[in-house]
Amino acid sequence: MDTLLSAEAMSGRAAAWKREGLTIGFVPTMGFLHRGHVSLMEALRPRVDRLVVSIYVNPLQFGPKEDLGRYPRDPEGDSQKCAAVGVDALFMPENLYPSGFSTSVEVSGLTERLCGAFRPGHFEGVATVCTRLFGLTRADVAILGEKDYQQLQVVRRLVRDLALPVEIVGGELIRDEDGLALSSRNVYLSPDERKRALTLSKAMRAMASGGGDVEARLALGRSILDVDKLDYLEIVDPDTLQPATDLSKPTRAVIAAFVGKTRLLDNVAVAAV
Numbered sequence: 001m002d003t004l005l006s007a008e009a010m011s012g013r014a015a016a017w018k019r020e021g022l023t024i025g026f027v028p029t030m031g032f033l034h035r036g037h038v039s040l041m042e043a044l045r046p047r048v049d050r051l052v053v054s055i056y057v058n059p060l061q062f063g064p065k066e067d068l069g070r071y072p073r074d075p076e077g078d079s080q081k082c083a084a085v086g087v088d089a090l091f092m093p094e095n096l097y098p099s100g101f102s103t104s105v106e107v108s109g110l111t112e113r114l115c116g117a118f119r120p121g122h123f124e125g126v127a128t129v130c131t132r133l134f135g136l137t138r139a140d141v142a143i144l145g146e147k148d149y150q151q152l153q154v155v156r157r158l159v160r161d162l163a164l165p166v167e168i169v170g171g172e173l174i175r176d177e178d179g180l181a182l183s184s185r186n187v188y189l190s191p192d193e194r195k196r197a198l199t200l201s202k203a204m205r206a207m208a209s210g211g212g213d214v215e216a217r218l219a220l221g222r223s224i225l226d227v228d229k230l231d232y233l234e235i236v237d238p239d240t241l242q243p244a245t246d247l248s249k250p251t252r253a254v255i256a257a258f259v260g261k262t263r264l265l266d267n268v269a270v271a272a273v
Helices: 007-019 035-047 075-085 122-137 149-162 184-188 191-209 214-224
Strands: 002-004 024-029 050-055 089-091 141-145 167-171 229-236 251-259 262-270
Touching: 002 007, 007 024, 007 050, 007 089, 007 122, 024 035, 024 122, 035 050, 035 075, 035 141, 035 167, 050 075, 050 122, 075 089, 122 149, 141 149, 149 167, 149 251, 184 262, 191 214, 191 251, 191 262, 214 229, 214 251
Parallel strands: 002 089, 024 050, 024 141, 050 089, 141 167
Antiparallel strands: 229 251, 251 262
16 A cells, blocks of 8 residues: 655556556545444445545634644554555645645535534535545545535535536445444543433434424434534435425434534434335
């Protein structure tokens, strides 16, 4: 496995692979890799000739009061995990953006609600970094986890609207043995906070399997939660992310909540009834 430390190195390597007629798969991450990230690599590895993983904590998607400075990092451990899966290139730039970088990408319609309402500018940062990464890696297919469900839908719309030549695949949300959705931020949780954080996944399971209409399932989910701040708990259309009015077709239950100072996400598919 090669470690590439600059945009120029990544672009050059991708161009060489393309000249050889090789297919490129791509897993964008912010590092501090866990089993969820590894599952994305493992899912994509058999599909492509060359597999690239990027590790870059993107400042454009963090607000002024968010955790950019203390976001967990483990470059040595990350490198070992990537090598074990058979990654061909680990792209770890110190700075992804060139001097004078002045372009931003905004996806309207999907970004004003849910996390977008609580994190202004976040999805503009996501869309911008993904567009640049897709250009540098020249990926034929990229995979993003379903844990960040809104992010996945935003990137899918970005690629569709701009006709970017990359297929976007959603990777299954991976949970720890206790049911907590895997996240690099879980390391922030104290033992007591982790116990309370489990109420997110319990609420999701109850809303997916319980009876009743949308409002009844939302009430059930709220009754289970033990969080310090609830940003949102909704049942939405899986494509438009607009609130669902009934359960006549498949929907998605989504949640963002703080336990202590840690913001956690979870979601689950809700079958039609």
